Amino acid sequence: MSIQRFETGPRMSQVVVHGNTVYLAGVVAGKAAGGSVADQTKDILSIIDGHLAKAGTDKSKLLSANIYITDMKTFPEMNAVWDGWVSPGNTPARATVEAKLAAPQYNVEIMVVAAK
Template identity: 35%
Template sequence: MTDSLRKIGGSARFSAISIHNGQVHLAGQVSQLKDGDITAQSRDVFAKVDDLLDQAGTTRENLISVQIWLANMDNYAGMNAVWDEWVAPVTPPTRVCVEARMAQPHYLIEVLAIAAAD
């Protein structure tokens, strides 16, 4: 580990936040709302991203790139409705959204974000 690399939170398996060379890398974020629909889970996950960015000393205004995985692309419109509200106050980052098999059956969405450090 060099002086320019800093890690925050997480577990023995992964760091929640890695900061290196002016970039903030977040671990993939999922919702633990087992009964939550895509709207509820999306709001929960985007709030987690906001919280982690805050812990890293930056905000969603500095997002560079976001990757979104959905368990089912039928949830694309519902997720996009929440996304559009969430990014409305900022210039949106680059983004990709794909369908993927999730690690747990109740996960409907997973989000990974990279931001510029403030």
């Protein structure tokens, strides 16, 4: 079975496709870095939509999601954006964890796996 990689660098690939499964690396905000948790979450989910499209799938085929937030007090703010984005009836298995992220301007990081 072949493996496709997109946006590959020396440390990681942003998207890896193996068979009919699409794996995304953790995604952090680009233009919204340093903004509110809601703004960062919107930006991240937009980036995820683009990565999934590149791999030939979409959010209706999500299998799992891991969400990392720097402060569990922002859980409702992040969830409000997530709930407006996720495909109704197709919600993935999900975990949300409070964690220190790679740089202080990031408040949210999301990693997903999807079927093709």
